[in-house]
Amino acid sequence: MSGRVLAGADADDAVLRTKDLRAYYQMSYFGIEREVRAVDSITMQVRKNEIYGLAGESSCGKTTFIKAIAAAIQPPLNVVGGSVRYSFLDRDIYALTPDERDVVRWRHLSYIMQGSMSVLNPVRRVQRTFEDFAFRHMNLPKGAFLEAVKAHLSRLRLPADILRAYPHELSGGMRQRVCIALATVCRPEFIIADEPTTALDVVVQKDVLTMIRETQREFGSSMIFVTHDLTVHANVADRLGIMYAGRLVEEGPTAEVFANPMHPYTAHLVASLPRIGEANTRHALPGAPPNLADPPAGCRFHPRCPLAMDICRREVPVLTTLAPGHRVACFAASPNVHPSIAPEINAAEAVEEERI
Amino acid sequence: MTGASLLEVDHLTKSYARGGVFGRQSFDAVRDVSFSLPIEQPEVFAIIGESGSGKTTLARMILNMIAPTAGSIRFSGGNLTALRRRSDRLGFMKQVQPIFQNPFEAFNPLKRVDRYLLISAKNFLGARSQAERERAADDALNKVGLSLAEIRRRFPHELSGGQLQRVAIARALISEPSLLVADEPVSMVDASLRMSIVNLFRRLRDDLGVSIIYITHDLATAYYISDRIIIMRKGEVVESGPARAVLDNPQHEYSKLLKESLLSPDPSGEGVLSGSSVATRQVRGNAVHFDSEARGERIE
Amino acid sequence: MIRTVRDLFRYNGEFAAGAVIMMVVLAMSLASYFSPYSPIDAYLVPMDVPPSEPYWFGTNSRGQDVFWQLTYALRNTLAFGFVVAFISRLLSLAVGLISGYVGGAVDRVLMSINDTFIVIPLFPLLVLLYFVLREDMTWFMLALIMACLGWAYDARLIRSVMISLRTREFTNASIFSGMSTPRIVTEEHLPYVLPIVFSTFMNNMNWSIGLEVTLAVLGFTDVNTPTIGGMIFWANQHSAMVSGVWWWYLFPTFFVTITFIGLFLLSISMNEYIDPRSRLSRMGNG
Numbered sequence: 041m042s043g044r045v046l047a048g049a050d051a052d053d054a055v056l057r058t059k060d061l062r063a064y065y066q067m068s069y070f071g072i073e074r075e076v077r078a079v080d081s082i083t084m085q086v087r088k089n090e091i092y093g094l095a096g097e098s099s100c101g102k103t104t105f106i107k108a109i110a111a112a113i114q115p116p117l118n119v120v121g122g123s124v125r126y127s128f129l130d131r132d133i134y135a136l137t138p139d140e141r142d143v144v145r146w147r148h149l150s151y152i153m154q155g156s157m158s159v160l161n162p163v164r165r166v167q168r169t170f171e172d173f174a175f176r177h178m179n180l181p182k183g184a185f186l187e188a189v190k191a192h193l194s195r196l197r198l199p200a201d202i203l204r205a206y207p208h209e210l211s212g213g214m215r216q217r218v219c220i221a222l223a224t225v226c227r228p229e230f231i232i233a234d235e236p237t238t239a240l241d242v243v244v245q246k247d248v249l250t251m252i253r254e255t256q257r258e259f260g261s262s263m264i265f266v267t268h269d270l271t272v273h274a275n276v277a278d279r280l281g282i283m284y285a286g287r288l289v290e291e292g293p294t295a296e297v298f299a300n301p302m303h304p305y306t307a308h309l310v311a312s313l314p315r316i317g318e319a320n321t322r323h324a325l326p327g328a329p330p331n332l333a334d335p336p337a338g339c340r341f342h343p344r345c346p347l348a349m350d351i352c353r354r355e356v357p358v359l360t361t362l363a364p365g366h367r368v369a370c371f372a373a374s375p376n377v378h379p380s381i382a383p384e385i386n387a388a389e390a391v392e393e394e395r396i
Numbered sequence: 397m398t399g400a401s402l403l404e405v406d407h408l409t410k411s412y413a414r415g416g417v418f419g420r421q422s423f424d425a426v427r428d429v430s431f432s433l434p435i436e437q438p439e440v441f442a443i444i445g446e447s448g449s450g451k452t453t454l455a456r457m458i459l460n461m462i463a464p465t466a467g468s469i470r471f472s473g474g475n476l477t478a479l480r481r482r483s484d485r486l487g488f489m490k491q492v493q494p495i496f497q498n499p500f501e502a503f504n505p506l507k508r509v510d511r512y513l514l515i516s517a518k519n520f521l522g523a524r525s526q527a528e529r530e531r532a533a534d535d536a537l538n539k540v541g542l543s544l545a546e547i548r549r550r551f552p553h554e555l556s557g558g559q560l561q562r563v564a565i566a567r568a569l570i571s572e573p574s575l576l577v578a579d580e581p582v583s584m585v586d587a588s589l590r591m592s593i594v595n596l597f598r599r600l601r602d603d604l605g606v607s608i609i610y611i612t613h614d615l616a617t618a619y620y621i622s623d624r625i626i627i628m629r630k631g632e633v634v635e636s637g638p639a640r641a642v643l644d645n646p647q648h649e650y651s652k653l654l655k656e657s658l659l660s661p662d663p664s665g666e667g668v669l670s671g672s673s674v675a676t677r678q679v680r681g682n683a684v685h686f687d688s689e690a691r692g693e694r695i696e
Numbered sequence: 697m698i699r700t701v702r703d704l705f706r707y708n709g710e711f712a713a714g715a716v717i718m719m720v721v722l723a724m725s726l727a728s729y730f731s732p733y734s735p736i737d738a739y740l741v742p743m744d745v746p747p748s749e750p751y752w753f754g755t756n757s758r759g760q761d762v763f764w765q766l767t768y769a770l771r772n773t774l775a776f777g778f779v780v781a782f783i784s785r786l787l788s789l790a791v792g793l794i795s796g797y798v799g800g801a802v803d804r805v806l807m808s809i810n811d812t813f814i815v816i817p818l819f820p821l822l823v824l825l826y827f828v829l830r831e832d833m834t835w836f837m838l839a840l841i842m843a844c845l846g847w848a849y850d851a852r853l854i855r856s857v858m859i860s861l862r863t864r865e866f867t868n869a870s871i872f873s874g875m876s877t878p879r880i881v882t883e884e885h886l887p888y889v890l891p892i893v894f895s896t897f898m899n900n901m902n903w904s905i906g907l908e909v910t911l912a913v914l915g916f917t918d919v920n921t922p923t924i925g926g927m928i929f930w931a932n933q934h935s936a937m938v939s940g941v942w943w944w945y946l947f948p949t950f951f952v953t954i955t956f957i958g959l960f961l962l963s964i965s966m967n968e969y970i971d972p973r974s975r976l977s978r979m980g981n982g
Contacts, residue, residue, distance in 0.1 A: 097586035241446035246657040271659045300671020307675035312591045313661045314616035328556035501865035506887050519874025
């Protein structure tokens with residue numbers, strides 16, 4: 041088995057730890073009640089100094105998940121269970137008052153969003169936006185603050201005169217780089233990146249991704265990088281988590297997930313990535329992602345799964361470690377995956393079984 | 397018979413004027429683009445470009461939605477500017493149909509999706525009775541792998557992006573066009589549903605003889621299905637030729653830059669899908685069967 | 697439709713309140729058909745009797761029963777407001793739809809006309825027209841004039857919705873389905889425009905009623921036909937405030953106020969229901 045062997049699941053160098061997190065949209069319009077189980081029991085961690093990639097298609101719940109971990113939840117979205125704990129907080133983030141959360145935001149926890157235009161105030165110069173976001177966190181007099189920002193920009197190899205520009209005067213790629221600088225200026229421990237390169241052109245995308253990777257390595261912050269594009273994950277994530285219909289179905293070191301995906305959904309996603317130089321026919325997966333207001337019973341992927349068995353229709357597979365650092369929630373992945381068996385199986389034993 | 401092309405784009409230019417009364421500047425969205433599509437053989441013709449390259453403007457001119465500033469477009473020998481009467485325009489639209497980028501925007505969210513299919517059947521095929529229209533709609537839907545029964549009376553939000561895009565393609569196919577202009581048709585569709593649509597385009601060319609202008613920024617899918625390709629940058633064509641040849645061996649600097657910027661799914665070179673898990677083997681083509689009673693596995 | 701109204705009634709407090717108020721007001725107006733007195737006759741009953749049996753709202757200094765006067769007043773005022781709103785909606789829709797969808801020179805010409813109408817000072821114009829027309833200024837005439845003055849603002853609103861709809865992709869898809877322009881505008885775009893039409897209908901009614909009351913109080917309308925403003929006009933003429941006949945003011949003012957509130961509540965609650973975005977959330981787009 042190739043791939044980096046990472047520390048055990050209970051490492052206390054986890055910056056973010058969620059446990060059984062559940063967030064549902066509970067709506068009632070004119071008498072119609074709907075409960076959309078967008079995030080349905082997710083237990084995972086992001087370790088120190090790593091980029092955790094979260095993959096999944098639209099309406100799989102990944103956007104809801106990051107709203108939940110950032111405590112950016114508003115009704116009708118409600119957190120109905122579970123906990124979200126950060127290493128820099130002594131309590132669950134939901135136990136904080138709104139004022140306490142304001143202190144945390146940006147200084148310890150920041151975001152890089154998809155639409156850079158919606159983060160940068162279009163009627164204010166970039167410098168003012170920096171002041172709006174970061175000034176009160178850095179506790180420096182105005183002059184020293186400006187110097188610190190300029191030093192930060194030069195460290196990220198951005199020209200200092202962008203401070204005087206308005207957002208619309210910068211290109212899309214440049215704006216996104218400004219957003220990255222903005223998100224890292226307070227040296228937060230944790231950064232949430234939500235599809236930061238999706239709206240960018242191919243050439244610019246590569247530059248911005250490189251910048252994100254280098255920035256993360258330079259400052260040692262942890263990052264959760266959300267995108268549906270698996271190729272981006274291959275180039276930026278250390279560990280990769282695949283979400284399907286509100287649940288985490290596979291998680292492991294990136295190279296390993298690409299080389300040896302254990303969940304049929306992941307395998308299909310990886311197989312359907314087109315690559316230059318390959319023109320052989322690729323097969324499509326039938327069906328469509330389920331409606332989260334009325335998901336299938338048991339494993340939510342079973343209607344589309346080529347390996348579906350009887351048990352998949354009845355019971356929910358538990359995320360189980362089948363190889364070092366590599367977890368899967370699938371009954372077909374290994375005959376030993378069954379909810380009645382303790383979740384932590386001897387990894388070596390599981391590997392043995394598969395070789396047969 | 398030589399020289400008869402399905403579509404002939406000749407030194408096409410589109411300029412826009414910016415600025416006020418003093419200091420008007422013009423900028424060219426599309427500058428001096430020429431290419432042609434043969435009539436004898438249907439092909440998938442890819443136009444690659446990033447945002448601002450003019451590819452969408454070019455598509456709209458081909459669809460006769462915008463008038464060019466200079467140059468001409470001829471479809472089946474007739475110049476597009478000669479289409480004045482409604483009947484002429486209808487005749488053109490019967491032959492040339494668009495597929496838009498965002499399937500959710502291509503349908504009115506307040507109306508049911510089968511409505512557009514039935515209306516197209518009535519307007520382009522002259523189908524008089526409801527039964528005739530439904531039959532035409534069902535035929536078109538079957539070509540894309542759906543059926544009228546599945547989507548009857550559904551609203552756009554009840555379908556997934558992949559399904560909706562296929563309905564949009566079915567709508568375009570109802571009039572039995574000879575040319576489809578697809579502007580980034582899969583960029584807004586989920587990764588797991590994308591391949592089915594791309595494969596569909598292949599089938600449309602091979603089985604139904606429809607030529608497709610496939611506009612995208614994604615080099616990899618262009619490689620997968622196109623026959624010929626042009627690469628556009630800032631309104632101009634920088635490189636053109638047979639798809640595999642151009643993409644395997646780009647000559648122009650910009651083409652090379654595009655190819656280099658492509659992310660590889662295997663940056664560490666460890667080998668994609670080289671493992672031995674059950675799922676990996678299944679997707680690589682080994683049939684794996686499960687006995688649902690016992691928990692063992694049998695490999696055929 | 698019935699289900700819509702029932703849903704609204706059950707789940708939307710504003711709609712329920714507005715509906716109840718308007719039903720009361722409507723009931724009052726319809727009661728006018730049962731009035732034992734003719735609306736324009738005066739000196740039929742003892743004057744200046746405070747609210748008591750059998751004159752529940754009292755009588756005024758002209759010897760009329762305030763209650764029955766009020767029923768006629770409400771009926772006329774409401775009818776007036778309705779006519780104005782209806783005609784001006786038609787004008788707004790026509791101008792807004794054409795201007796927004798066709799664009800170009802047509803748009804510029806129509807909007808110039810539109811803006812001219814917006815800036816016309818209404819009140820002096822109406823007073824002037826009254827002096828010119830005098831006897832010919834019937835209620836219908838006034839309604840027509842006000843309708844011609846009250847469409848401009850909303851036409852711009854409709855136009856801006858049309859402009860945004862015109863550039864949406866489904867409009868292009870409709871064109872390529874072979875639909876003709878009138879059909880596209882009425883079938884595809886109108887559902888987006890209707891919420892504006894409904895809510896501005898109520899607003900327009902409020903506006904026209906308000907203007908009518910103002911004009912009538914000052915005597916610039918045909919004060920022989922009983923309307924809310926007319927009642928207040930006569931109350932002023934007879935110095936009712938000074939002579940202590942408070943009920944002559946109170947009841948018309950109260951009823952016109954709750955009419956305003958009722959119409960307003962209806963407009964905002966219906967607007968939310970019909971609005972395409974909330975409709976989509978109800979259907980499940982979320």
